Amino acid sequence: MTRKKDDSFFVGWADTPAPDRRFFLRAGIGLTVGSAVLAGGLAALQTPPGTGSWNQGAIREWRGIVTGTPYAMLRTLDLGGGPRTALLSCLGKCGVAARLGSLAGKAVVITGSLIQRGRHSMIAVNEMGEWIREDDGPADPSLVFPDPEPLGSISLAGEILDSKCWFGAMRPSEGKVHKACASLCIRGGIPPAFFARDKGDRSALMIMVDNGRSYGDELLPFIADPVRLSGELVRADDLLILDAPITRFERV
CATH class of the missing domain: 2.40.50 (OB fold (Dihydrolipoamide Acetyltransferase, E2P))
Structure with a gap:
């Protein structure tokens, strides 16, 4: 069998053959562009960290x-x-x-x-x-702190988080990645909050109480998990307060 004169043959100490150079150039450009597109797509799917x-x-x-x-x-x-x-x-x-x-x-x-x-x-x-x-x-x-204005009974699905980090002390401030931090904050006395978002992308943050009082450690297992709860919603001027007993919590 005779070898064609234009066939390439790899020699480690010689210059890279032209066909191989073209292949590596195209592969490098393709991988770079593909990685950039994949990174942009994944970033777009992430929950915004907030503006706090x-x-x-x-x-x-x-x-x-x-x-x-x-x-x-x-x-x-x-x-x-x-x-x-x-x-x-x-x-x-x-x-x-x-x-x-x-x-x-x-x-x-x-x-x-x-x-x-x-x-x-x-x-x-x-x-x-x-x-x-x-x-x-x-x-x-x-x-003088205003008397709460009752807004009625409500049932919501959302997430329990700590108000300090959500306000801006840390980003991201919600979801599984923040569960340990939120648990420590709420255990230490930071007011817990309930964040709910509807299908129209409207959202609301409510400070949580249990019969008008702060929660104890019984709240900790539900933090940063998707939950549904029901309770009484009241407005204290610029604050929304959700009064929901722990017995009305359920995971979703």
Whole structure:
């Protein structure tokens, strides 16, 4: 058998034959383009991490009336747009309701940094110093916490998550990847929240209570899992509150 003169033959120390160079060039371009398309497609399928933000260095004073029931909250004018409610937390995975003491219900000055996502706000108090003190001035009557307005019974499917991370302390702040973090936050006293989204992509976040009180460890097994629950929905001005007993939870 005779070999054609234009047949290529691989020699390790010689130049790569032209047909092989063309093959490797095309294969490299194809793999690069294919990987980019695959990466873009996978990224598009991911849940958006949210628009929350937290500048821990932007520490300032916030004035208003504070309460520890059912969770630590400050009613203030400092967020703009009239009286608004900011949940309170420590810098880490803990709430501060137990530290309010005799200041609950009074006009106070709180030092901390703002965690914010849209109209949802939380103040992480500056524990490095005196983070709360009674205000010398009189309390603004408009900052008294309003009586809850009943909105009726409701049944929803969604996810239980911790409000601090969802507001902007961490991204992503929902789903299985955040289950361990959310469990630690809620166990430490961070207010739990229920996030629901309907088929029209409308969504709502509700602070969760059990008969008007904060939950205990019985909530932990349901965190970050798809659940359906039913309860009473109330509005406390700019806060939606979902009062749902643990007996009305079911996995979906």
